[in-house]
Amino acid sequence: MIIPSITKGLVFRSLTSISALSCSSKRLMASIKIPKISELPSLGLPLENAKRAAAYRAVDENLDVYQHRVIGIGSGSTVIYVAERIGQYLRDDEYRDYVSKFKCVATGYQSKQLIMDNGLTYAILEQHPHIDIAFDGADEIDCNLDLIKGGGGCLFQEKLISTSAKIFVVVADTSKKSPRRLGSHWVQGVPIEVVPAAYNRVQDDLLNLLGAKTATLRQGGKVKMGPVVTDNNNFILDTHFGDIDDPKKLHDNIKALVGVVETGLFIGNAAKAYLGSPDGDVLITSRENPAELQNETIMEQ
Numbered sequence: 244m245i246i247p248s249i250t251k252g253l254v255f256r257s258l259t260s261i262s263a264l265s266c267s268s269k270r271l272m273a274s275i276k277i278p279k280i281s282e283l284p285s286l287g288l289p290l291e292n293a294k295r296a297a298a299y300r301a302v303d304e305n306l307d308v309y310q311h312r313v314i315g316i317g318s319g320s321t322v323i324y325v326a327e328r329i330g331q332y333l334r335d336d337e338y339r340d341y342v343s344k345f346k347c348v349a350t351g352y353q354s355k356q357l358i359m360d361n362g363l364t365y366a367i368l369e370q371h372p373h374i375d376i377a378f379d380g381a382d383e384i385d386c387n388l389d390l391i392k393g394g395g396g397c398l399f400q401e402k403l404i405s406t407s408a409k410i411f412v413v414v415a416d417t418s419k420k421s422p423r424r425l426g427s428h429w430v431q432g433v434p435i436e437v438v439p440a441a442y443n444r445v446q447d448d449l450l451n452l453l454g455a456k457t458a459t460l461r462q463g464g465k466v467k468m469g470p471v472v473t474d475n476n477n478f479i480l481d482t483h484f485g486d487i488d489d490p491k492k493l494h495d496n497i498k499a500l501v502g503v504v505e506t507g508l509f510i511g512n513a514a515k516a517y518l519g520s521p522d523g524d525v526l527i528t529s530r531e532n533p534a535e536l537q538n539e540t541i542m543e544q
């Protein structure tokens with residue numbers, strides 16, 4: 244079992260050094276004590292337990308309630324638990340005065356909703372261009388902490404937010420770990436956001452100039468006839484290259500094509516990744532220690 248990270252994390256360490264707060268506004272919202280990770284009821288679905296474990300640990304161990312002010316909230320099904328955990332801090336009297344001052348910037352429509360649904364303050368990057376910390380999911384994570392993202396179609400704004408953040412923390416379940424090189428797990432292909440008028444031309448260039456095996460215009464399927472349109476009114480080409488030898492070079496080559504807005508290759512900007520398992524264990528890798536497994540034994544030391 245994982246030791247409850249609330250007793251290990253940044254939040255707790257900071258708490259020990261401050262005295263209790265007083266504020267009349269904190270009575271406006273019903274107070275809860277933040278649930279300990281070790282005491283959380285099962286969500287009934289192993290994958291959801293894994294995602295929640297990763298997200299809660301990532302928040303508890305990296306969010307500095309007393310120092311951080313601008314928070315990036317990513318997209319996807321795992322980051323739901325990040326927003327939920329930060330919302331729990333907001334409802335705890337110990338932290339409310341600090342968390343209520345957070346400005347949360349979103350990577351798309353879904354994350355804007357998550358921010359508001361959890362009672363947090365939504366803000367825009369134009370007003371808050373310097374993000375203290377950002378949390379986001381990933382579709383594949385390699386041993387260098389390079390990522391494929393954009394499975395949910397949010398890659399451009401995700402890159403904007405994650406590269407504007409001093410600390411970028413990835414949250415995912417362990418199935419997202421790349422078995423070999425990037426591209427070997429997320430075989431649906433690297434998502435590439437393109438200007439609609441250029442999608443044919445970019446598709447040809449990907450196949451003929453950059454050696455893509457497939458470059459498929461993402462379709463809405465049953466929920467929307469025709470191509471998926473991103474939050475930025477663009478299209479997405481899911482482009483499979485097989486195992487990617489040099490993700491940075493491939494990213495640079497794709498970006499050089501006229502009509503490309505952004506790629507789902509996130510190279511060199513994730514500081515840490517939290518990968519949850521259904522039993523609640525969390526594998527933590529960091530840029531300094533890419534292969535390091537910080538399991539329950541290490542956490543107990």
Ligand SMILES: O=C[C@H](O)[C@H](O)[C@H](O)COP(=O)(O)O
Pocket residue numbers: 317318319320321322379380381382392393394395396397398401415
């Ligand atoms: O466009 C979507 C994002 O890049 C997501 O962060 C990514 O697809 C991971 O999503 P999930 O947490 O649902 O696996």
